[in-house]
Amino acid sequence: MALPGILYFILFKYWPMGGVVIAFQDFHPFTGFTGSKWVGLKHFHRLFSDPDFFMLLRNTLMLSVYQLVFAFPAPIILSLMLNELRREWFKRSIQTLVYIPHFMSWVVVVSMFFVVFESPTSLFQSILETLGLPTFSIMMDPDLFRPMYILQVIWRDTGWGTVIYLAALAAISPELYEAAKMDGAGRFRQIWHITLPGIRSTIVILLLLKLSDILETSFEHVFNLVNSLNRDVGEVFDTYVYRVGLINGQLSYATAVGLFKGIIGLLLVMLANRIAKKFGEEGLY
Incomplete structure (x- = not known):
């Protein structure tokens, strides 16, 4: 049963790692890995001296921090709310409705x-006209790009994240809640002293995995949101790699950017894992 998963990671995750060698070459497809000229850290020097580097780093970090602050706690809060529902049919119905958006691209x-929100005949624009307010473009406004991005992440992925947390909540012994009730603890005290500590290890592990992807944004998501008006706040490393690597054909430079992202992610997850262990958690390894 494990064989398909093992083959997937070998073929699509570990085998392609050999391709990072082109980050240190002036790679040309016709000459291949062995025939391309070695240039050392040339592409990394170009990346760090690029005027767009700090803009890309700022935009990527801002979106990642917004996700950590707003999107990461959302499934935890929703799971706690669902866990308090006593009618099982209602609980399952709500859970199904909120994780359906995850299956949408x-x-x-x-x-x-x-x-x-955006089309001239949209519901949002029609409401503004009805109220006598001036219409404006939401998805073209640079100031609203990040709130729109985070809102879409929360709407699409929050329900799916509850699957993991509800499974962790199901493992908490009901006897703990019964003992807390006998001691006079209300619902909020039970959540604070029993529920949250019971899923703390799950939260820490998912947080570690999230930190490892701090420079990783959903390419499809950002690519469909970015336009010429909000590019200064919306362009991230993923879209930049697509633009310079596939569109402009600068494969070695794009690989160097990707390798930089991977190294930063590895260092962050190692640091976060070490901090988690110091606080008594198991961590990832």
Whole structure:
């Protein structure tokens, strides 16, 4: 049963790692790995001296920090709310409704938001006209790019994240809640002293995994949201790699950017794992 998963990681995760060698070459597809000229750290020097580097780093970090602050706690809060429901049929119905959006592609999600908020005949624009307020473009406004991005992440992925937390909540012994009730603890005290400590290890592990992807944003999501008006706040490393690597054909430079992201992610997860162990958690390794 493990063989398909093992083959997947070998073929699509570990085997392609050999391709990072082109980050140190002036790679040409026709000459291949062995025939391309070695240039050392030339592409990394170019990356760090690029005027767009700090803009890309700022935009990527801002989106990642927003996700950690707003999107990461959302499934935890929703799971706690669902866990308090006593009617099982109602609980399952709500859970099904909130994780259905996860199965939609980002193209569909962005298109739905465009239809609701952006098009001249959209519901949002019609409400503004009815109230006598001036209409304005949400998805073209640079100031609203990040809030729109985070709102879409929360709407699409929060429900799916509850699957893990609800499974962790199911492992908490009901006897702990019964003992707390006998001691006079209310619902909020039970959540604070029993529920949250019971899922703390799950939260820490998912947080560690999230930190490892701090420079990783959903390419499909950002690519469909970015336009010429909000590019200064929306361009991230993923879209930059696509633009310089696939469109402009600078494969070695794009690989260097990707390798830089991977190294930073590895260092962050190692640091976060070490901090978690110091606080008594198991960590990832």
